[in-house]
Amino acid sequence: MSGITRRHFLTTTAGTGLAGILATGVPPVLGQQREVSYLCWNNFAPLMDKKLAEIGQRFTKDTGIKLKIDHIAAAQQAAKYASEVQSQAGHDLVEMRMHFPWLYDSQLIDLGDLVADLEKKYGKVLSSAGETARVRGTWRAVPQYHAMFVATYREDLFKKASLKIPDTWEDLYTAGKELKKMGHPVGIPISQNYDSISTAGPVLWSSGGQEVDKDGKTVRINSPQTAQMIEWYKKMFRDCMEPEVLSWDDASNNQAIQQGKAGWIHNPVSAYIVAKQMKLPTADTINHHRTPGGPAGRHETDVPRHIGIWKFSKNAEPAKEFIRYLLGKRETYDEFIMSADAFNLPVYEKLQDHPVLKTDPKYAGLKAEGVQYHCYGWPAPPSDKVQLITNSFIMPNMIAKAVTGTSTKDAMVWAENEMKKIMAG
Amino acid sequence: MAIGGIRVAAPASRPSLRAKVGELLDREQWLGSIFVSPALVLLLLLVAYPFCMALYFSVSNAFIGRPSHFIGVRNFINLWESDAFRQTFQNAFVFCGAAVGAKLVLGVSLALLLNQQLWFKRLIRGAVLLPWVIPTALSTLGWTWMFNSLYSVVNWTGLALGIMDPPGPNWLGQKYYAMAAVIIVNIWRGLPFFAITILAGLVAIPKELYEAAEADGAGPFSRFWYVTLPLLKGVLAIVVLFSTIFTFSEFNIVFVLTHGGPINSTHLFATLARQVGLETGRIGEGAAISLYLFPVLMLVVWAQLRFVRKQAY
Known part of the structure; x- marks a missing residue:
């Protein structure tokens, strides 16, 4: 009877084991x-x-x-x-x-x-x-x-001018006019950045408007609610803000309130946190309140x-x-x-x-009672097409067109066409 | 060697492997191929493969991580229907035309200046290269502050000198100013490339030609027009060719300075391609945007290289 030699056994088992490791790409548990x-x-x-x-x-x-x-x-x-x-x-x-x-x-x-x-x-x-x-x-x-995104405002300026903390976007317009007269305009970006969309969304939603329907297909931007939102932006741009908001990036509104220029911005609490950490004089004067609401409720990005x-x-x-x-x-x-x-x-x-x-x-103002949180493009599901609408900055560009001379109707039609082309693509 | 009384010659020894390799390397066609092959492999891996992938993506409905299908030229047709793309197409030509034109004129002027006998000539020549050496994203951040709506040093200077009305131009917020801003930064960044390359061409022009022209009564302008410019044509063509390609494919300056805004007025092919292809995942469309001008650029390259060859022979 031919027995298995020790050398033969070791060679065979080592070879088989190595082949197994190489084939599966997974080392034995002990060596993992x-x-x-x-x-x-x-x-x-x-x-x-x-x-x-x-x-x-x-x-x-x-x-x-x-x-x-x-x-x-x-x-x-x-x-x-x-x-x-x-x-x-x-x-x-x-x-x-x-x-x-x-x-x-x-x-x-x-x-x-x-x-x-x-x-x-x-x-x-x-x-x-x-x-x-x-x-x-x-x-x-x-x-x-x-x-x-919540409202970050200069509490000292509001107190000085006896201004009411805005509960609606219309309240913000009333306060914003005074703030601009005081040399501290409202700072809402209207440019190709995400903060612009983060504010435009809540303004649109609170007036009952939407970019794309919840079916994820039908474009709804050309509507009386959008017109209402654009008109609000027009008067805000004219009476409460400076043209510089057309060039702002995501950091500009933070800087504007931290450096003492802006009286009200819409942003996460980072503007205050950084001011506090950097011991800026404005840190003591900044406070927060919930995002203003409108006829269709209070919505936050x-x-x-x-x-x-x-x-x-x-x-x-x-x-x-x-x-x-x-x-x-x-x-x-x-x-x-x-x-x-x-x-x-x-x-x-x-x-x-x-x-x-x-x-x-x-x-204290960050507690979430009565707020509806949404992401960009709501109520449409966040498909790639809806994301392309967001990433193409169509909504801020529509507003930028309107505040710089294009009629509200033409700006909405432009946005509608751009969105429809994306949805059809 | 003797076998049974008969003398037999020993078999000739085979040439060794080393000798064979040595013989092969002596042949030009083998040696040349061996020297070229590393560069060829690199070109195939780093240029040809990504380029072929991009070509395939551009004719497919590729989406990141999902199976894709061939759709022909539909991406290219659909893009033309987009207002943002048409605006980008126009921007690219305005941006490239203005920036390359300005860099050419200023580059020649700067090169002529640097060719003069100046104090601290080497220091000045080195300093001129700085914008070219600093990473673009970093230097453009500096320009962002210079054009910033709150802290613009450009506006501050303009107002202080009384040449601007308060509050000064909204550089990055109005479309013509924003385009001007990205062109200015591109000129600032690309000028050293023009100046130094043209300077190399200027240095190579024999002094005797200027002396002969001067003896014939040619003034500075005539010397430039009839001696310098004709002899610089080859260098200028190459510089313009490279710059046209680089400027058309510019990304950093626009991405950092304006992100393509306001209202898409400064978007270029590269920035729009990123927005569509990477941020949204539609890499098929993104690749089509990147390759839209490829045929035009090929034509430009072909025409300019033909011109250069004519100049050389």
Whole structure:
């Protein structure tokens, strides 16, 4: 009987094992270093990035899973994500702003189980986050926090001129006329930037208008409600603002109020937070109130941010484990939220009265009673066509045309044509 | 060697591998190919492959991460129906024409100046290159502040000198001013390339020609017109060719300074392509925007290279 020699046995088993590793591309469990990578934006609240790194280190210590966090500027996210998807390689976890899950839905794994756990603990996800992270019934990302656009105003100037805190956009016009006379105009950008859309949206929604119907197909911009919104912008531009708003970028309104020029802007609380951190004299004079409303209610532009996991990730399970670690434990989630100093707030219903809002009396105005949060393009679902309408800045350009001489009707017809071409494309 | 009394010659030894390789390398066609192949591989990987991908994307309905289908030239036709694209098309020609024209005139003037005997000549020549050396995005951020509606140093200076009426032009908020602003920054950035290249051409012109022209009574203008300019034609054609291509494909200046606004009045092909292709994920349309001018630019390149060859032979 020919026995198996020790040399033959070792050669055969080693060869088979190596072939298996090479074929599957997965090392044996004993040799596996569990590791996940996370591509995250450069947070407008930098302390939150620091806190994320700190939590990441604790996660590695507690679970043995190595976490690598990379940061990228918000403006570069779309290009970076496109290259990762095209090459089917890159990070495991990705931070996703607003509608991103809709753009990359076929590339993201279903995270419904994680969201269900979080909703059990913290209550339902806010509507704006749900509308953007849940794509056609599937949770393609887990909502983590949101920043909404509120009114930031110079409390000292309002008191000095005995002005009423604006409850409606018409109230703002009344106050704005006085502010401009005082040399502190209202600062609402009307230019090719996202802050312009963030204000134009609530003005349009509160007068009952919309860009595209909730069916996601029918263009509704040419309407009496839009005309009403444009007329409001015209008188605001003429009586309450300076022409410089036509050239503003996303930072300009913040700078205008921080440097003491603007009397009222519409922005997340970052303008105040930066003024406070930099110890600017205006920090003491700035306060917040809710976005004004109109005949169709009070609406606010919201910027929810989610975490998704690419389908091409080979580390989906440890990646999920990190999301659970960051958001699933109340004390860790609280710690994370607190680090943003009210710039990024919890995105779950039961956490709306969060302790972070009590850390500064000037955050009292940020409580969410009676507000409807929406993302760009609402009520249409955030499809790529609706995103192209947003990214083409059609609404601010329509307003810019109207305030610089084009008739309201012509500006609306122009916007309608541009939107219809996109929807037909 | 003797076998059975018969002498047999030993077999000739085969040439070694080293000798064979040496022989191959002695042949020009082999050696040339070997030297060229790394560059060829790089060109294929970094230029030809992305270019072919872009060509395919432009005739497909490609969307990031989704399967795509061939749709012919539909992207190119649909684009022409978009007001933003037509505006971009017009902007590109205005921007390129004005910027390249100004850079040419100013570049020749600056080169003539730098060709003179100046104090600190080397220092000045080095300093002229600075705008070309600084990363564009960074220098354009500086210009953003200079044109900023709140802190414009340009307006402050203009008002202080009494040549502007308060509050001064809204540089980035009105379409003609915004276009002027991006053109000014492009000229500032591209001028050193023109000046230094033309200067190299000027230095190569034999002094004897000027001396002969001067002896014939030619003044400064005649010397420039009949000696300098004809001998610079080749250099100018190359510089204009490169600059036309770079200026048509400009991205950084517009992206940082105006983001394509106001009302799309400064959008160029590259910035619009990014907006549509990357921010929205419609890479098929984005690629079509990028490649829209490709045939025109090919024609320009062909015509200019033909002109240069004529000048050379």
